Amino acid sequence: MIKRLSLISASVALGCIATILPVLTSIYVADEDAERREQDDLQQLAAKAVIRTELVTYQAFAAIADMEAVPGGPCSPGYIAQLARVIFNYRYVQDAGAYGGGQYLCSPLMGDVRAQHLTMPPPSWRSNDGYLVWFRQKNPLSDVRQDIQIGRNGNYVSIDPQSYVDLIDLARRPIAAINVETNTILALSSGADGNDMLNAWKLAGHVNSEQWYYAVARSATRPLGVVVKSPRSSLLGNWTGVLVMWLSVGVIVGGLLGWLAFRQISRQLSFPATLEWAISRRRIDVYFQPIVSLTNGECVGVEALVRWNLNGRYISPEIFVAVAEQNRLIQPLTDLVLDKTIDELSKLLRSRPSFYVSINVSSEDLRTHRFLNVLTARLGGTGIRPAQIRIEATERSFMDADATRETIAAFRNAGHPIYIDDFGTGYSSLSYLQTFTVDVLKIDKSFIDTIAQDAASSVVAPHIIEMAHELGVEIVAEGVERDVQVEYLVQRGVQYGQGWLFAKAMRVNELILWLSESRSTLQPTN
Known part of the structure; x- marks a missing residue:
């Protein structure tokens, strides 16, 4: 009797092991797959964010080119009227104007301010193709607002930094736009920490964090980069509860899942063979x-x-x-x-x-x-x-x-x-x-x-x-x-x-x- 009970107990134990092991293995594999998918999705967001930074910068350059083509001297009524058209034509341009001698001269929003002697600080950075950039320039019209200003040949445009990171993302994942030559943060989305994002950029996204995934991307045409991050999630956070649940379910559920898995795997394995058969028989239209x-x-x-x-x-x-x-x-x-x-x-x-x-x-x-x-x-x-x-x-x-x-x-x-x-x-x-x-x-x-x-x-x-x-x-x-x-x-x-x-x-x-x-x-x- 004792021997029989031992045999039954051993059979039950082996059945439970046979049931639990594939399930836990599947959960682990699913967790790894979910992590890969999250990282791929995050990398896609980074790629889209780079396109946005290129687009905003492209608009700034195009606006400056239009300003350089305006006839007549700067700050004339006709000149300021043409700059107002430039602001209207380019979605991300907030203001456009003229500067010289380290001072603002005029813009459609400020008017002619040459007599006010509003000073401009030296630019934060100069590009190889002659553009001057002020990363965080205080707007003369506001005591708190800071814009990104881009200038060349006496013409400048003001860009709202949020334009660089204003992407539609239902998950609202933090985004940072960076000047890669100076390692300077250009813009941060809501909830992003500048020091954290800049550190992630310097580490190429390889941040050792149990809470966040990071991804970086760099523009191929401009010295611009982005960092995005999203919270980690794990299927194995409650592994003890999963283990207890499957111990109670036992061999029957394991057998059922095994049968369903076998059907699914068989169907997947046969699909490429069916496709190969259809191609060889010219059954594709x-x-x-x-x-x-x-x-x-x-x-x-x-x-x-x-x-x-x-x-x-x-x-x-x-x-x-x-x-x-x-x-x-x-x-x-x-x-x-x-x-x-x-x-x-x-x-x-x-x-x-x-x-x-x-x-x-x-x-x-x-x-x-x-x-x-x-x-x-x-x-x-x-x-x-x-x-x-x-x-x-x-x-x-x-x-x-x-x-x-x-x-x-x-x-x-x-x-x-x-x-x-x-x-x-x-x-x-x-x-x-x-x-x-x-x-x-x-x-x-x-x-x-x-x-x-x-x-x-x-x-x-x-x-x-x-x-x-x-x-x-x-x-x-x-x-x-x-x-x-x-x-x-x-x-x-x-x-x-x-x-x-x-x-x-x-x-x-x-x-x-x-x-x-x-x-x-x-x-x-x-």
């Missing part, structure tokens, strides 16, 4: 979404979009493309899209030499000539011009600049224009355009959605458009769904649009019918 000229509504080309119908259920491209990238299937998938695109559009492309199709290419194929060689061989003997096959790459594909720069140049030398897809959502928006030669920017739908709306991100679209014009590249606006967006884009010189307002993605036979109907509506009437 290609749809085409028109790209139209915003000025006359004519369709100039299409984007090839991949679609997958698995047993009557459409799988989101965001899901299976990510699986393809993680399981070394993205190159066979891209090759299949190319094959089907040429097979289905070759007649249309030959009949309309100015018509084109753009194909999305992964970052993996931007590091070597593999896909370029496949594309060149596939076009041989088809009569399709290289310029009719255009290459789309997302911003993150450009992050490894050294590996991709030569491949991008090779595509363009072969006659294939390069598009940057989803522009504005990556980390290097304002920097890599200086090191890469591209042909077209595609503004991400998230920014087009904010047009004519009072949203914090609505300021991004006009600056991307202005940047593209300065670089001499064409623009495609993605996700156009309303006429008011078209009017806004046309007024700002955006050439092309893509979205449901014009047409959804469609099969090739539907595309040809749609093109025929669209061309008939564009024909002049007698």
Whole structure:
């Protein structure tokens, strides 16, 4: 009897151990995964904060350039009236004026103050390109307010420091903007401690803290950096309670969880195999979404979009493309899209030499000539011009600049224009355009959605458009769904649009019918 009880006790103990160990292991793994996700999310916030600092600084520089172009002498009524326009045109500029001889001369807010002899202290820092910066300059109109002032050639602008850290963040995580050459805090969001954030910057975010995560990011174009932090959270804070709970649940719950986990893991493991099977059997479809000229509504080309119908259920491209990238299937998938695109559009492309199709290419194929060689061989003997096959790459594909720069140049030398897809959502928006030669920017739908709306991100679209014009590249606006967006884009010189307002993605036979109907509506009437 005692032996039997011992055997039962041992079985129960082993069952409990078999139940608890996987659970605690899973909790530990989940805790590690949650920590990684929090750190990734924090790094994304830091990248967005850097873009904000670049944008605010860009506005200050643009405002000063406009001031330098104002005719006539400083402080005349006409001069001050023109400076008032500058303040109105630039969202982050609070005041604009003239200075000289270590004194304020005039501004729209102060008026002509030359007779008051309001002194300006020496600048806090001078940039290599001739800009003077006062980090914490007391505003003559206030006893308490301190602005960031940026000046050059006798013209200055005042910027509210909070503009550098004014991001939409529901978690309200502390943010600091820093001049990296002087290690000076430019701005702090609410709840941020200057000494703490500056120390985190000097340690590159590697702060030994049990309460906070830190992340840093640096601008590639200006001596600006940001530090952000968020509170740590842990799934293992109450590990004793978790242990007691699972001891009481026992082997039955462990078996049930094991069965559910087995089903889930089996489903996940089989998905890449199913995708590989679909690619090898050419069961992946290609749809085409028109790209139209915003000025006359004519369709100039299409984007090839991949679609997958698995047993009557459409799988989101965001899901299976990510699986393809993680399981070394993205190159066979891209090759299949190319094959089907040429097979289905070759007649249309030959009949309309100015018509084109753009194909999305992964970052993996931007590091070597593999896909370029496949594309060149596939076009041989088809009569399709290289310029009719255009290459789309997302911003993150450009992050490894050294590996991709030569491949991008090779595509363009072969006659294939390069598009940057989803522009504005990556980390290097304002920097890599200086090191890469591209042909077209595609503004991400998230920014087009904010047009004519009072949203914090609505300021991004006009600056991307202005940047593209300065670089001499064409623009495609993605996700156009309303006429008011078209009017806004046309007024700002955006050439092309893509979205449901014009047409959804469609099969090739539907595309040809749609093109025929669209061309008939564009024909002049007698």
